[in-house]
Amino acid sequence: METVYAEFGALLPGTDAGQLHTEGARRLLAASEKSDAFDVIALRSFECEQDGKSVRIAEGIVVDCCDGTVPSRNPVGIRNRERLLLMYRQGGDIPYEVRALRTDFPATLHQNHVGPGEPRSLCLYFEPWSTVERAWTPERHLARVAWWLRETSLGTLHRNDQPLERMYFVTPWHLVLPPDFCERSLSSDEVLSLHAAPSESDRVEVIIGQFRPRHSTGEPGNTFTDVVPVAIAPVVHRPISDYPSSLGALEDQLAERSSSVISELTRAIESHTPTSGLEIKARGIGTVIVIRMPVIPSVGAEPERIDLQGVVVRASLAQLGIACGVLIDGKDGKAYVDTVMRLASATGTAQPVSEAWRDLVVEPLEVRVAPTKTDARAMSGVKDGGAEFDGLIAGVGALGSALADMWSRAGWGRWTLVDDDVLRAHNIVRHLGQYEHVGRSKAATVAGLLHGNFFHGVDRTAAIHAKVTAGDARVHAAIKSATLLVDATTSLNAPRDLASNDETPRSASTFLTPSGLGSVLLLEDGTRNVRLSSLEPQYYRAVLMSDWGAEHLAGHYGQLWVGGGCRDISAVISNELVTLHAATLARQLRLHVAAPDARMCVWSLDDATGHLAATEIPVKKPLYSDSGGWRVVWDEGLHEKLRTMRDTRLPNETGGVLLGYWDLKLGVCFLVDALSAPLDSVEQRAGFIRGTAGLKEALEECRRRTANIVDYVGEWHSHPDRVSSRPSTDDHALLDHLATIMENDGLPSVMLIVGDSDTTILTNPEKR
Template sequence: MELIDWGEIVPAIPNEPGQARLREILQACMAHPDFDVVELRRIDGSPDYFAVIVDAGDGAVVPGNLVGIRRRERLALTYRSGAEMPPEVRALRRDFPDTLHQNGVESGQPRSLCLYEPSWTTVERSWTPQAHLRQLLRWLEKTADGTLHEGDQALEQLFFSTGEQVVVPAELGRPGGGKTGPLRVTCTVMAGNRGTMIVERLDGTSPTHPGLDLLQITLAPISHLPIQGPPHTLAELEARLQAMGTSLFPSMLEVMRTHGKGGITLAPSEPPRRVLLLASIPRVHEGQVQRIDVRGFILEIDLARLGMALGVLQLQGNKAYSFQILSPDTTPLLPTEHRWREYKLYPVDVRFSPDRALAQAISGVSATEAEFRGVLAGTGALGSVMAELWSREGWGQWDLVDPDTLEPHNPIRHVGVFRDVGQAKAELVRARIDALLDTPGPQGAAIVARANAVQCAEVEAALLRAQLLVDATTTIDVPRDLSEREGPRIASAFLTPSGLAAVLLLEDDARAIRVSSLEAQYYRALLQQPWGRHHLDSVQPLRVGGGCRDRSFVLSDELIHLHAAQLARRIRRGVAEPGAQIAVWSLDDATGEVTCESMLPAPTRSVQCGAWQVRWDAALEAQLEAARRAAFPTETGGVLVGVIDHKLRTIHLVDGWLAPADSQADESGFTRGKLNVLEAVQECRRLTRDMVGYVGEWHSHPPGLANTPSMMDVELLATLTLQLSADGVPAVMAIAGENGLGVTLGQVLTFAPDLAP
């Protein structure tokens, strides 16, 4: 067999520290029955390196295989410390076949076998010379029988990496991804010696790269091929493409002729202008286009001169135009000139910009679940981080609603920076998240208003087109107001004042249990469960301005990000389920442990009492019924606490307490005692930060009696109503009877006197 004479023979591998690994490979070959050491060679390089030349084969290669791998192959084994993949195997047989899983090499050099898929930083942790030889034999066997490349494995690249790269819109690499429209090179970003060119969609604001013109073409499809070494001229590129079954032509001529219809200005010699050639090549696997490979090349010539060298442009003044002797839609199939063949070029790596589809794939987000319109109310510390997280995942298209501007202290725990101070939070967060991915146009509106300002046309329009509203305002007015109206499903998320806990209230998809009812049920769990003892505690607020309201909680940005990530993920996963949710996550700051308390939301009950609507839930009703039955045959009762909203004229019953120890009860009546009641009401207000307070009384009726109030009950309600009227609030009487919970409201009505003479 004809061999490539690679390097020069040497008697030994130098006894130097840098050659220790290669000497180990030599020893492993000498000890292995399937490797015969032929000689040692020094290979020219920077610096020179050495190779162990062997004949290798373990008999596993099928004789006469179609690939062309022989049972014994002459190979060169090298090890170069500092290389991207230090151990390398070269095939010295001159007619060694083109196969999959080869590294790119220069023309005329021995083919390089690609033995490892992971990077060397991973491989070296388990690499040994003996394992290396075993992997080499496996490569020969599996390549020969065609099983090295699995059927569902991705198609390989056409040319190996050169280090320089260009980033193009992701649609270019997606079969059926649609047209991107006109593109242009906008800038080059340098990091050390590495340059990254950015190609963007053409719009009125796109800058133009001062030294590069873009030429974008599409070639005929190809299938699997080994990775190739880089071409150095346009002629070499065309020859390699033809060997793959495709060609630059006529696509390059057609595109060049289109460019030339309006004239292309001839570039001056200094500074030189070059062409970035982007060639889209459909890759076919089992008859289907699996992906679009986009290959990039820098041509050392300007666009006008390239067109003239191809024979499709002619110079008129200082511009090159398409030949007028051809009809506008006529393009030659091949170049009519030959000067183009010598133009130098070099490949650049093409990477695709991160768009929503890639973000969803990398984040494990279902594309079907991610395509919805949402409103994010509140783009402060918590809301801005959640907006950024969801945007990085490509989840939802969000209208951002917030009335506030970024205050000087806000950047400490906000995605905005000091230079953003004074800007509307909704607008600066909108600009930030729109810039995260390469997605044309804004992905939603920025509305500087309160989310419950439904008289604002922009807010109303956003709510009408939304399927989900996330409330991150840390207010009570926005979720309560929007809970009263028809509209999108609501998720309310907030952190406690200490920042050590986060809360999620999520409506069911039918909105049968509204967020205002979930708020009341959350308060009941807080009052009844041990985790609620210090749940809403806080340290003394810090003054951040001269106004009486210019105070801020002492709360680190670490806690914002910790809980924002938890809430963002729980909301994303929660809305995929139909049911309502109440969940609280609490951080043990000493250990870092986060515990979750979940409460099963109960259906809402309500009754309209004049101008007021009283609401409670099935779980509270069951709780009072259980207390009623436990007291049989006597009556029982206790204090009712709840949430009163005077603007909405709603009363949410939160909890009904058991009878105090000094209460009096028999089969015909119940008189609530006073022992520890005042202290319990005060503690209730403390635990809920004055959200829940005394709203009235409840008592039970014995077996067989309904929940309608007796005359004695009416007299008691009248007394209670007069007492509470001093604070301007109505009084609630709830009766647990044979037919469920009955609710009666007492209110003192005043009438303005007629002052007319």
């Protein structure tokens, strides 16, 4: 059978470069002439009338391409010698285009949409031309053409694990539909209306669809064009199709795939037409038809997915209905339902009585569904398992609002935001909120912004304007229903109070250091055996004992007075640092909360290089002692350190000072660390007298490193071998003396005794 080639463009005499007007086309011709894989056949031009003159707008080189790499008789239908038109259009969005001139060139993936009757256009580049042009040469362009033909013939232009192809090529227009479109489109109480998203360009690129009550259609501002959703029978999957140029061609393509659109379209038009009629005059771009098409691999099989395809008909819905024969022209500017067709529709025998619809031109419209939380997780690499849980974020300031926004966009968790503060003017420098939100509740503001991340109703973040520890009934209910609580209050009281409540779910504490160069994550274990209140002193011990802790909490002096009140201050931290650490904390907490273990981690930024160093702090089992009505919280890490210091000084007794902090509201002393005996101490077999050498400096460094939180709380000493930790008379006398010293600050004193095989903790005075 003789091969037929399309006559595309005007034939130029000869193949001399002088026939071409543009340097781009001449360079392409020169590269083709010296290539072994391309034979130049002819030159063509494309002209149009401008101001009464014929102007050349594009030029092309007709070539035969054969590089010997396309296998013969491949199932795709690409031949080892293909006739192509290499086009150049100066000033075009993509100046270089390749058309396949063989009239029976197959429809394949990666082709551009073309006009009716035009040769197929090869989609050679995945990147935009602004990127491609920086490394583009005519020689590379020809190599890309040969690559496209070869990969397409082998079926490797797409990955093997890619799902069934869409029925049509991707198109330049985009229609975005609500995520629940398929369900709501079947409702008789609502109709779909469209509006063009403002793009600041001279053409409509994105169209937004939303459902409205049926009685609101036609009201000014509700829609810029007619739209009708249609659900059709399942479509049998076959290789990708050319985009149909007419409504009749669309119907024929669907018929080949065991489906149809026209009968469902006529019924939809009839149901969309009120008794008062439809305006015949077209508005906007015409009528958008949204086709819901289940895709099946073969007849009788279950659908593998549901595609939504859009077409634009350059006619009003009334004009379309008249062309289909379902409406009649009322001669008053409106169209009405044909009563004969209404009767046929009621009996299920409706068929178009006019063939005029077949010639109506249709244009492509890419349909996308607004993302759901499931879609957000898929695009963010978040696993569905464990992502649908109820969580609570306490404190939605700069850090808390950033965490909430990141988790919302990733589709991770259903959050309740709790904060009793309002947005101040200076907060907008680092907060998710904007100036228009100044004076409003932080919790409500952030929740509203998160709702706007998705289509209305997808994000259901709740807001409670209250303190998380204030005993509010709404907060109490939210805490009871949550499986994860994230404290971002930047306060000491919230995590301690929450940790003491057995109804609190697994909790995490997140905060930035005063300088903004560091961030901290404290996470309870899944069974809450290790709570935030016992992680806090272990964190401080790591600050005291580690090199990184020397400047970790430095910078609490970096404050900015933003008003006249003594508490009206703000830390000096850039939003860059907030966002950097928020991203780290958000991801690390999300990843680690799936594990049952507790975790403590500190991140430190080298501001000069941008290096972010992570330091894991080992979590030790908490220990509890009760004495005199007070509770003392410490841990196995401190216990091990005390025993080591005792063992290294045997057979003598030894001791030192205890470092920690009191929470008098909770009635708890948190032991952080124990210092070894000063060098001027007296260590004997039968006693120990603590010295003072270097102690003042050590306590000052302790306060500096911990932002004045950790301080002296008491003393510790050891007993010799084969002696228990039971306090002696001298020990009780020492405890009374310590109580006298601590009384100056109104605090109890603590004594810890490390015996041969046990440990005793005493407090004085007793709690009243």
